[in-house]
Amino acid sequence: MREEKISSAQLKGLLLAFTFGSSIIFIPGPAIKAAGNGAWLSILISGAAGFAILACLVPLHRRYPEMSAVQIFRILFGRVIAFCLSFLFIIVLTLMVANITLGLGSFFTTTMMLETPLYIFHFFILLAAACTVNAGVEVMARMFAMFMPLIFGTIVAVLISDLPLYEPGMLLPQFADGFRPILHGAYISYGFPYSEMFLFALLIHFVRKESKAAPGKELVKALAYNIAVFVAVVLCAVMVYGPVAGERKFMLYEMAKVIEIGGVFERVEAIAGIALITGSYMKAAIALKALEVCVTHLFRLKSGRTVLFPMALLIFFVSLTMFPNAAQAETFWSLYWPMITTLGVLCVAAAAVMSFIRFRKPN
Amino acid sequence: MGAWIVALSAYAAVIGRTLYTGRRSGRREAIAAAVFLIVSLYAAASFVLGRYWPNMDDMFTFMLSEPAQQMLQWLEKR
Numbered sequence: 001m002r003e004e005k006i007s008s009a010q011l012k013g014l015l016l017a018f019t020f021g022s023s024i025i026f027i028p029g030p031a032i033k034a035a036g037n038g039a040w041l042s043i044l045i046s047g048a049a050g051f052a053i054l055a056c057l058v059p060l061h062r063r064y065p066e067m068s069a070v071q072i073f074r075i076l077f078g079r080v081i082a083f084c085l086s087f088l089f090i091i092v093l094t095l096m097v098a099n100i101t102l103g104l105g106s107f108f109t110t111t112m113m114l115e116t117p118l119y120i121f122h123f124f125i126l127l128a129a130a131c132t133v134n135a136g137v138e139v140m141a142r143m144f145a146m147f148m149p150l151i152f153g154t155i156v157a158v159l160i161s162d163l164p165l166y167e168p169g170m171l172l173p174q175f176a177d178g179f180r181p182i183l184h185g186a187y188i189s190y191g192f193p194y195s196e197m198f199l200f201a202l203l204i205h206f207v208r209k210e211s212k213a214a215p216g217k218e219l220v221k222a223l224a225y226n227i228a229v230f231v232a233v234v235l236c237a238v239m240v241y242g243p244v245a246g247e248r249k250f251m252l253y254e255m256a257k258v259i260e261i262g263g264v265f266e267r268v269e270a271i272a273g274i275a276l277i278t279g280s281y282m283k284a285a286i287a288l289k290a291l292e293v294c295v296t297h298l299f300r301l302k303s304g305r306t307v308l309f310p311m312a313l314l315i316f317f318v319s320l321t322m323f324p325n326a327a328q329a330e331t332f333w334s335l336y337w338p339m340i341t342t343l344g345v346l347c348v349a350a351a352a353v354m355s356f357i358r359f360r361k362p363n
Numbered sequence: 364m365g366a367w368i369v370a371l372s373a374y375a376a377v378i379g380r381t382l383y384t385g386r387r388s389g390r391r392e393a394i395a396a397a398v399f400l401i402v403s404l405y406a407a408a409s410f411v412l413g414r415y416w417p418n419m420d421d422m423f424t425f426m427l428s429e430p431a432q433q434m435l436q437w438l439e440k441r
Contacts, residue, residue: 034438095419119369119410184438299395306384306392309377310399316373317406324415332420335435339427 033246035185191338
């Protein structure tokens, strides 16, 4: 079978697709709810945590350029510990794809298609994601590079179209309740999407060695773009909605709803909806690809394609049965999810530290 | 009824495809696919019967409940 390889720039595209994904719509609301007007600072703090994750990931890749996290764990920790850590990855990634699917399904059933059963959406989202993963990481990287301008374009268009509604005075006061709300907002945005970046330890080995730019630099650039856009969206959302911005669930969608230009151009939220659907689909596909790599390398399979659809089927049913109600789902991903993904981050960090200790040059 | 139809058709499609691709792949792949299918039966049964049974997320909720609640209290203290 031909080896799959992508360039550093394509990896940057994948990170952009993953970090924007669904979070650009889902995260500003809860972050503003927790941190109030200081949510922009929460994004900066959690973004800094994202850079710390990259600081673990990139040296590991430099040391083992052809290996995924599972193979690196095996070398650094031995077979038993590597199995436990990789199994944890499998569980976390399964929950991650299920959460993304559920988020998109809930978006549909609460905004546009209220009567349609949730399983219809979940089925088609996962089918699309599994077919994309089946096509290979090269196809994913090339296809997502076409979708990213759509998402960026939509975000920029929404932010510009809302210009007449901005009231900069809404941004004040800053830090009215002290620093803890800011940290709370940072905790939420750290969990979704920044801590989830640990899964790139399973994808970064796809970058070809002779790629022009260093993958580390490209990943840092992608994360910096993401943080800048997130901060802009949060600031604009506060300027539009003021103190009630935190009550809005799908922020970019809500911001698109209030666009009104010349009494003709209005109710264009469906366009923001397209960005959300595309973003969630890309994020689900990337996480599913990471899961496929994890399973393939853990069980030393020749190809992950045989297990791909059974995995998608498992995720389909898990996503439909995870939470009995929406409130429990919200508690899970705003309270527990950052801790769960931190387990994945800690595995990567432990590998980075171990690799540093083992291969430290003698004085 | 809809849930049953969706579950059965999803299983039929996935098993059919896995058998088709499994012929060209090895024994390990077939076992791994079978494990995923068997594990999925639990969640599938929970779905078609409309019952809320403990799931993967509950395991983490149980383990992390105490530290998460403590942290939330600290973060929400004004």
